[in-house]
Amino acid sequence: MTSSNPILAVKGLSHTYGHGATAHRAIAQVDFELMTGQAISVVGPSGAGKTTLLRCLAGLQTPTGGSVEIEGVPVTRVPSSIGVVFQDYSRSLMPWLSVKRNVEFPLRGHGLDKREVQQRAMDALALVGLTAAADRHPRQLSGGMQQRVAIARAVAVQPRILIMDEPFASVDAQTRAELEDLTLSVRRRTDTSVVLVTHDIDESVYLADSVLVLSGNPSRVVDQLPVELGYPRDQLTTKRQENYLDVRSKVYEMIHPHRMTQP
């Protein structure tokens, strides 16, 4: 899953909320590139401006400095080549729509004919293994299943970049592992590039080709570590590999610089 041209380039991005004395600088400076087909995870202490960064990538917010380019084109509004998975499925899914209608939601109103819309929605549901739940409502499903619906909705538009904002923070550990593997399989089958914002260090290494470590407020890039693990990956063997443990402890030390000295 490597290629030589970046699909996403973030250049000198900074963001400040407000003006004058009450101004709050969330991002000092962030630069990174994401190669086509690759996955990058963004980790950092809480309040490190990760959500601000993500909103700037998705075009939901205009950064006060620097730029975001997708395939060489500066992002000035919401690009059509992205899909976003939010942290809280209970807030991002439409409770009044069935699972199928939720996945159809982004496809409707863009000139696709009805059969095409339904076909693409069912394909996306098949990708996350939820074909059987198509006619149920989100609240009738478990948390993990609801987040799968959110993933299906994000990939239904066949995005070039999938942006995930702490996507598995609201589910239990067992479900989290399942959803991580699901994300790997979705990537393998759709060839989508991924930006994953997380505060789970294991996850940041397991799912990505490189880990971008941010400092606390206002955030800067501490380091960008390559993850040389290859594919396919699985929870047992991948997490036992020397490379995995090595990157994992490096990231850990960068985020918790004082922990190692404690008794």
Place this chain on the structure above:
Amino acid sequence: MVGAVTDPMTTQAVRWRKWMSGPRAWLRSLAGVPVVVVGLLIWQWQTTRHPVFFLPPPLVIARRLKTDWLSGPAHSLFLSHEGLTAIVQTFQTALIGWAIAAALGIIVGSVLGVRPSLAAFAAPPLLLLRSVPPIAVIPIAIVILGLGDSMRTAVVVAGCLWPILLNAVAAVSGVDQVLRDVAALNHLNPIQTFVRVLVPAASPKLFAGLRVALALAIVLSVGAGMFAGSGGLGGRLLTFQNNFDVPGLWATITVLAVLGAIVNWLLLLVERSALRWNIQGETL
């Protein structure tokens, strides 16, 4: 298990709904009937023993109900011609005025709800206008529009607009930012966002405003008819009052109560089917 119910109020509501929808639910829904029957019997018995001028016995009222209102043919639901005309006039005014207020209130309220800066400008005049008792609008409406249908409809609109509008502002501004982000990410234009995201997400609170306004619409339609001294149920009440026809008054009040309940029940049916997804306790 998601959405575990912990709120005591909700728990009570869930318990009530389970009780009402369990086996032999139809029998339970009749639980209040004996209370009404016993009340009517006591009323009949006492007022026959000690006649009171302003409170005739239920059977006298029932007889007037029959002669005044229910003496018509089957094809008009047994309603008398005069009765039907009055009912149609009052409820047509109420429903048209309510519908206009609903459309206006929801659209303007939604715009204010998504634009906090606009809402800041609009808040002082809105609060002032909301504080005007709706009845107080009637005299000025008569001066401007005369005694006809347009005056009565205008009064209903002027009264119903505020609860609907203010509820819409609160409902729409309370729609989760994440849902608005989802709309923005999918390139929905403002009208699509309104129709496909804001209105459905806000609908539980919107319905609350609509229900309050519907009761108010009937009050104002009757009230405006009374002020105008003609037309509809309000006009009939005024005529009966002027003739000291107490049983006639009570029969008219009964008609109002029954029709009000029917209209409210119809709205509740619409609400329940539109908000099926929002019913508490209907989880895994």
